[in-house]
Amino acid sequence: MFTTDLYTINIGPQHPSTHGGLHVEAVMDGEVVKDAIVHLGYVHRSVEKIAESRTYTQFIPYASRLDYLATHLPTLGYVQAVEKLIGVEVPERAEYIRVILGELSRIASHMVFVGSLAIDLGATTGLIYCLRDRERIMDMFEMSSGQRLLASYMRIGGVITDLPEEFFPAVHSFLDDLPKMIDEYNGLISGNEILQARCKGIGILTSEEAMAYGVTGPNLRASGVAYDLRQADPYGIYERFNFEIPIGQRGDCMDRLTVRIKEIEQSGHIIRQALKEMPVGEVRGKVPKVIKPEKGKEVYHRIESAKGELGYYLVSDGTEKPYRVHVRAPSFVNLMVLPSISRGGKLQDIIAVIATLDPVLGESDR
Amino acid sequence: MSLTINDVVFAFISGLSILSALGVVFSRNMVHSALFLILTFLGVAGIFFELGAGFLGLVQILVYAGAISVLVIFTIMLVMSVEVGKTNLPNSSMSTHLWGAYFAVLLTLALGASIWYSELPQVRGLAVSDAVGSLAGLMLGNYVVAFEVAAILLLLAVVGAIILARGVEEE
Amino acid sequence: MENWFLNIAHWLTSWLVSLGLAPVWADLILLVVQWTIIVGIITLNVLILIWLERKVAGFMQERLGPNRLGPFGIFQTIADTLKLLTKEDIIPSQTDRLIFKVAPMFFIIVAVMLYAVLPMGQDMAVVNLNVGLFYFISVGSLSTICILMAGWGSNNKWSLLGAMRSVAQMISYEIPLAFSLLGVVMITGSLNLSDIVQAQHNIWFILLQPVAFVTFFIAATAELNRGPFDMPEAEQELTAGAYTEYTGMRWALFFLAEYTNLVAVSALASTLFLGGWQGPFLPSWLWIILKTYLIMLVFMWLKWTFPRIRMDHLMSLSWKVLIPISLVNIVLTGAGIELFRWMGW
Numbered sequence: 001m002f003t004t005d006l007y008t009i010n011i012g013p014q015h016p017s018t019h020g021g022l023h024v025e026a027v028m029d030g031e032v033v034k035d036a037i038v039h040l041g042y043v044h045r046s047v048e049k050i051a052e053s054r055t056y057t058q059f060i061p062y063a064s065r066l067d068y069l070a071t072h073l074p075t076l077g078y079v080q081a082v083e084k085l086i087g088v089e090v091p092e093r094a095e096y097i098r099v100i101l102g103e104l105s106r107i108a109s110h111m112v113f114v115g116s117l118a119i120d121l122g123a124t125t126g127l128i129y130c131l132r133d134r135e136r137i138m139d140m141f142e143m144s145s146g147q148r149l150l151a152s153y154m155r156i157g158g159v160i161t162d163l164p165e166e167f168f169p170a171v172h173s174f175l176d177d178l179p180k181m182i183d184e185y186n187g188l189i190s191g192n193e194i195l196q197a198r199c200k201g202i203g204i205l206t207s208e209e210a211m212a213y214g215v216t217g218p219n220l221r222a223s224g225v226a227y228d229l230r231q232a233d234p235y236g237i238y239e240r241f242n243f244e245i246p247i248g249q250r251g252d253c254m255d256r257l258t259v260r261i262k263e264i265e266q267s268g269h270i271i272r273q274a275l276k277e278m279p280v281g282e283v284r285g286k287v288p289k290v291i292k293p294e295k296g297k298e299v300y301h302r303i304e305s306a307k308g309e310l311g312y313y314l315v316s317d318g319t320e321k322p323y324r325v326h327v328r329a330p331s332f333v334n335l336m337v338l339p340s341i342s343r344g345g346k347l348q349d350i351i352a353v354i355a356t357l358d359p360v361l362g363e364s365d366r
Numbered sequence: 367m368s369l370t371i372n373d374v375v376f377a378f379i380s381g382l383s384i385l386s387a388l389g390v391v392f393s394r395n396m397v398h399s400a401l402f403l404i405l406t407f408l409g410v411a412g413i414f415f416e417l418g419a420g421f422l423g424l425v426q427i428l429v430y431a432g433a434i435s436v437l438v439i440f441t442i443m444l445v446m447s448v449e450v451g452k453t454n455l456p457n458s459s460m461s462t463h464l465w466g467a468y469f470a471v472l473l474t475l476a477l478g479a480s481i482w483y484s485e486l487p488q489v490r491g492l493a494v495s496d497a498v499g500s501l502a503g504l505m506l507g508n509y510v511v512a513f514e515v516a517a518i519l520l521l522l523a524v525v526g527a528i529i530l531a532r533g534v535e536e537e
Numbered sequence: 538m539e540n541w542f543l544n545i546a547h548w549l550t551s552w553l554v555s556l557g558l559a560p561v562w563a564d565l566i567l568l569v570v571q572w573t574i575i576v577g578i579i580t581l582n583v584l585i586l587i588w589l590e591r592k593v594a595g596f597m598q599e600r601l602g603p604n605r606l607g608p609f610g611i612f613q614t615i616a617d618t619l620k621l622l623t624k625e626d627i628i629p630s631q632t633d634r635l636i637f638k639v640a641p642m643f644f645i646i647v648a649v650m651l652y653a654v655l656p657m658g659q660d661m662a663v664v665n666l667n668v669g670l671f672y673f674i675s676v677g678s679l680s681t682i683c684i685l686m687a688g689w690g691s692n693n694k695w696s697l698l699g700a701m702r703s704v705a706q707m708i709s710y711e712i713p714l715a716f717s718l719l720g721v722v723m724i725t726g727s728l729n730l731s732d733i734v735q736a737q738h739n740i741w742f743i744l745l746q747p748v749a750f751v752t753f754f755i756a757a758t759a760e761l762n763r764g765p766f767d768m769p770e771a772e773q774e775l776t777a778g779a780y781t782e783y784t785g786m787r788w789a790l791f792f793l794a795e796y797t798n799l800v801a802v803s804a805l806a807s808t809l810f811l812g813g814w815q816g817p818f819l820p821s822w823l824w825i826i827l828k829t830y831l832i833m834l835v836f837m838w839l840k841w842t843f844p845r846i847r848m849d850h851l852m853s854l855s856w857k858v859l860i861p862i863s864l865v866n867i868v869l870t871g872a873g874i875e876l877f878r879w880m881g882w
Contacts, residue, residue, distance in 0.1 A: 007694065009694045009695070009698075015776060016773050016776060017773040017774070031698070031702075031848055031849075118844065119773065120773050121773070121844035121845055122764060122765065122767070122773055122843070122844045122845030123842070123843060123844035123845075124594070124598070124841060125594075125597055125598050125841050125842060126844070128598035128599070128600065129598070129599075132599060188842075192843065192844060194765055194843055194844050194845070194846050194850075195844045197846070197847065197850055198844065198846070198847050198850075346847060346848065346849065347698070347774060347848075348774050348845075348847045348848060349847070351773060351774050371561060371565070395633075397633070397636070397689060398635070398636070401636065401682075401686065404682060420666060420667065420668050420672075421668050421671065424668055424671045424672055424675040425675070427675040427676065427678070427679065428671075428674065428675035428678055431678075431679060431682070432675060432678030432679055432681065432682070432711075433678070433708060435682065436681060436682065436685065436704055436708065439682075439685060439689075440701075440704070443689070443697075498667075498668060498728060
């Protein structure tokens, strides 16, 4: 009898809650989202192409810019891929340092997630609380590497230098305060009625759909699939640690939030175990000055980054520069489900969905 | 009779109402017309105030200027598909002009005659002590049936509108 | 101290009359003077209020808030105002210019008009209107149109969405707002705000009408477009909603008007529920200021704690929760009043 006209609005690339240069073209019927089209590429810096004109070592800082919220994880994935390619032994202590810093990065990334979800839903104070706690991690990164955000600390065959003495009391006191912080998030953010009303049952991603799209990381686990590369395909020394994989039931925005808050807790456990077992010794293995892998050798290495499966595919042509570097960016893959899970929701829901998919645009536009 | 403040205020308010009423008719843009209509409503409310009927004036503002005009604007926005500046064009056919003139003359005569021949009791200076109370007494006392029937009618209209709007989703 | 302002007003009128002016004109001049003073106080107060809001936000978020300009950063808002005043006035080319320009002016006019009936102290209402409360509600409803004008005139989808939301929200929330006030009106038997204050001589209405106070408070938050109900602005979704296209002083006028509304509604809340200007020791005008600020602090507390509610939840909260509750409250109040009469108290 009546028909309404559809109209499009462009959420982004300049918009307060698109987490960078994300552009979502939303086809709207009033306040209801009929369709959402994701446009990527606004922060494309051709990182993969740059890698082809840099030596293997020179690419490390570029890798840390992929996921700038969890700076150690993308560099870790890259150096481990190169180590696999040339076959280098990594000293024990370096492995433990990698785990500690990697899990701290994961915590930092998830804290930004919780805070940015809060502010995307309009709760400014939630963001500030999360950033306040993340600041302590940033301070630890600064102690270890001199850099807060983009610490290129990982090296092929280990890490650049041992952790300084003042790092250990800092990380211990941080871990002691972690339960208190999580209580605060649960009280202020995930325990809030309004936030629950805006997250429960919103943006439901079923486990079948998640696996069909190749969604990984906390987003997949929120859909009820206990798939974590740290246990499914352990890299480094991860098989030595005991930790649980938190999973959600319904795969809605609330599950994606609670899974990440629980993961912060689990990462804390891993760091505690690592600190306890950490041996003394060298932090850099024997690596040739000039890295020239065999010609035609290729390797794929994947790690569980804060956003999901972060994979590096390296192809060598026998020179000191890689022939091809491909990054399997979890944010890119995870963003692809945005249209299907935001369809039929309200305009305000799509904001929550973007926030809970936790894309980092430096990674999806590489 | 000397000019009092009341007369000045009345002249100002009625001038405003007439001008904005003309604006309603002559604006080419229908949204502008609707906004002028709000000004007219406000002018009418001002005349109510001037006559000492504060409550009625406020009802005029709340219901007409605050709510009904919003509905008018919404309706205009929702159904409008042509360019905004051409939504309220004057009618060009001669016969409509003639009909319009005919009805205008008829209306003027009817209104003028009714004002001329009715005996208006002198109310100036008679302050109504409890206007709200007596209005309430009439509405919920003598005329309660009519009042409630009107309310039920409006309720039915609301339900009908909801059913009509829901029909869109099913299609 | 109690009668400072009244004495000044009396002195001014008698001085004007002694100059040979007719008392009517003297009253008119007094009205203009009162009005100018009110506008001045509103503007100054908004400067303080914005500073206070930032300080409160800072306190809640473990930050310092503005602290550079003057003691405790008190001059920060003045600097911001100067910046806004000197900014370029941008009017996008595709806007409906007339509406675009008029909307902020109307908004601030409507906001200031609310102050006409508020009793700022004993015998200190500008107009002691016998339907003062009703005046407040009906004039307050006009601000809807101003936001609608801003949203429509901007010719921007975000703005229009913001305006539509604002209208839907305000029309829904006017009903529980008015209904929750009816309980107070029924007890007092008057719509005159001064009478309502007088009626609270023995007991504040917040104790007699706690449900009405809560519904009023929620509905007022929605009417004021403040968080968690700041739909029309909704920065994270609609960029700036109805105000997206506004810059410089035009935008500042909206901001000013919103804070003006905030003060007016807080003053109304303290008048209706917290005994208005009544209180021991201090002069009446100081009491109303204190109570108003207390209510405003609660508004700020809410805003800086809660996330934004979703539009449809907002509507169902109004229609399915607040309106039934306030209706029940009216019935109970009526029954209570009858019971009191029957018992002969």
